[in-house]
Amino acid sequence: MCISCDHTIHRHQFNYGWSRDFAPELVAKSGQTILFQCLDSSGGLVAEDSTVETITTFxxxxxxxxxxxxxxxxxxxxxxxxxxxxxxxxxxxxWSANIPGFGLLADQFKDPALYFWNYDAARMVPCAYGPGGKVPLKAFAGTVGVAPAEVGIHSVVPPRHVGGNIDIRDLTAGATLYLPVEVEGALLSIGDTHAAQGDGEVAGSAIETQMDVEIRIDIIKDAKLKSPWCRTPGPVTRHLDGDGYEITTGIGSDLMVGAREAVMRMVDLLSARHGLSPIDAYMLCSVCGDLRVSAVVNRPNWVVSFYFPRIVFR
Structure with missing residues (x-):
């Protein structure tokens, strides 16, 4: 609940996808504040009594x-x-999951998996991962966007030049996101809220969680943006830097192949060092490990690195 917000848009007021033709659920003015009541990414399909079979019905x-x-x-x-x-x-x-056919290593992890999280919503202290380790939490909205100019209903899965499923984990409290407006009224929507996620969200899910989001909206006239950009209020990695990182790499002429190799090496390392099953290590990488492009100038090979924070196993 937000007593000071100008508007609230409720959880039942939602759409699947993007369209310039969706009727607005709310009309707001520049400078106003809005409370968005967001569902989790499953739309409530995943509940505490769900089994792994639920994942196969997505x-x-x-x-x-x-x-x-x-x-x-x-x-x-x-x-x-x-x-x-x-x-x-x-x-x-x-919850976090491995969804068959989805994720960076979908060809290697073909079976569904489901893990439930319980965390302190008030203090947001690191949350225990049953198979091993504690994950630092960092709340943010994975999907934030406005309607594209193209007619029709467009999938929410791929990110777009008007925002959408961008999964930038640093859009935390205090951050500002700027989106190019393509239709009258912008038609802003928010969803896919996360309690934690690694850069890359490599297994296809973060800590997926229902959440309410307070925002302020402002119009910047004639900005002519080509794509989203954002600003953070301060450092973005200090919450994980306390004990350093384990870093694995993928090296070759294809960045996607390099990304896959870097993650595969980290799954191997976590499994060997901490006794995790490969699927548990893969899902853990998705919620707290970071893919980074380390070098793209030394032709013909590029370097992709995967950073896993050692503080998780401190």
Whole structure:
């Protein structure tokens, strides 16, 4: 609940996908604050009594339900919409999964897996991972976007030049995201809220969790942005830097192959060093490990690195 917010858009006010033709659920003005009540990425399909079989029933046309859209008065094509994330209200419960056919190593991890998390929603202290380790938490919204100019209903799965499923884990409280406006009113929607995620979200899921999100919206006239950009209020990695990192690499002429190899090596390392099963190590990498491009200038080979924070096993 947000007493000071100008508006609340409720959990049942959502759509699957993006469309310039969706009727707005709310009309707001530049400078106002809005509380978005967001569902988790499964839309409530994954519940505490769910089994691993639930994961096999996912309909990718109905994942990441988007609370919205919000029509912003005065927003016109060519403007930018500024979204400042003021506060997150996590639920304290979440899940991670391996979804068959989805994720960076889908060809190696073909069986479904499901793990439930319980965390302190007030203090957001590191959360225990049953197979081993504690994951530092960092609440953010994985999917934030406005409607594209193209007609039709567009999938929420791929990110777009108007935002969407961008999964930038540093869009935490205090951060600001700028999105190019392509349709009148912008039609802003938010969903896919996470309690923690590694850069890359390599297994295809983070700590997926229902959450409320307080934002402020502002219009920047005639900004002519080509793609999203964002600003953070301070350091973005200090929460994981305390005990250093284990770093594995993938080296070759293809960045995607390099990314896969770097993650595979880390799965091997975590399994050998900490006794995790490969699937548990893979899902853990997705919620707290980071893919980084280390070098792209030394032709013909590029270097992709995977950073795993040692503090998880401190």
């Amino acid at each position: 309909d990718f046309g109905k994942i990441n339900p988007l609370t919205g859209p919000v029509y912003v008065e005065g927003a016109q094509p060519g403007d930018a919409l500024s979204i400042t994330f003021l506060k997150y209200h996590p639920s304290g419960k979440g």
